Amino acid sequence: MLWVKVFHILFVMAWMAGLFYLPRILVHYVEGTQANEDTRRLVIMANKLFGFSTMMAILAVGLGFVLWFYFGIGGTWMEAKLSLVLLLVAYQYQTLRYIREMRAGNQLHTSLFFRIYNEAALVIVIPILILVELKPF
Numbered sequence: 001m002l003w004v005k006v007f008h009i010l011f012v013m014a015w016m017a018g019l020f021y022l023p024r025i026l027v028h029y030v031e032g033t034q035a036n037e038d039t040r041r042l043v044i045m046a047n048k049l050f051g052f053s054t055m056m057a058i059l060a061v062g063l064g065f066v067l068w069f070y071f072g073i074g075g076t077w078m079e080a081k082l083s084l085v086l087l088l089v090a091y092q093y094q095t096l097r098y099i100r101e102m103r104a105g106n107q108l109h110t111s112l113f114f115r116i117y118n119e120a121a122l123v124i125v126i127p128i129l130i131l132v133e134l135k136p137f
Contacts, residue, residue, distance in 0.1 A: 001070055004063055011060035016125060018053025019088070022046060022095050023118035029102055030111045046099045057092055061085065081131045087124050 025046045032039040064085070068078070101108055108114075130136070 001067070004066055004070075008060060008063035008067060011056045011063060014056040015053055015060050016121065018049050018056065019092065019095070019121040020118065022049055022053065022099070023114050023121075025049065026095075026098055026102065026108065026114040027111045027118070030108050030114060034111075043103055046102060050096060050099055054092065057089065061089070075135065076137045077131045077135045080137075081128055084124055084128045084131070088121065088128075091121055091124065 025042050029039050029042045029046070032042065067073075098108060098114075109117075
């Protein structure tokens with residue numbers, strides 16, 4: 001079961017890498033569009049990274065459920081953690097919506113918006129780490 005835990009952590013790290021970088025691509029896309037630069041490469045990058053990130057999310061969540069059911073972990077901290085994981089999944093979905101808008105060539109939010117949006121994933125991940133390690137309740 002330790003191998004499952006190792007791969008769970010690995011897939012979570014890969015998922016987070018995607019969640020942290022996708023909004024940066026959106027920042028560069030918005031700024032590039034405003035400067036009349038060719039942004040087609042950014043659209044391709046976003047599509048590929050989103051696919052990779054989604055696959056890592058599926059594997060991370062799947063192995064997380066395996067660990068949860070195997071160890072029978074319960075408690076309020078786990079419920080809070082699972083709520084935050086659902087929030088990360090919602091963040092991933094919202095990012096997909098922005099990528100679809102980018103792909104369609106529609107007007108997106110400002111680059112400042114996406115810089116702030118970029119930090120939202122970190123704001124969600126930090127409490128997850130605290131809950132997993134400290135199990136405060």
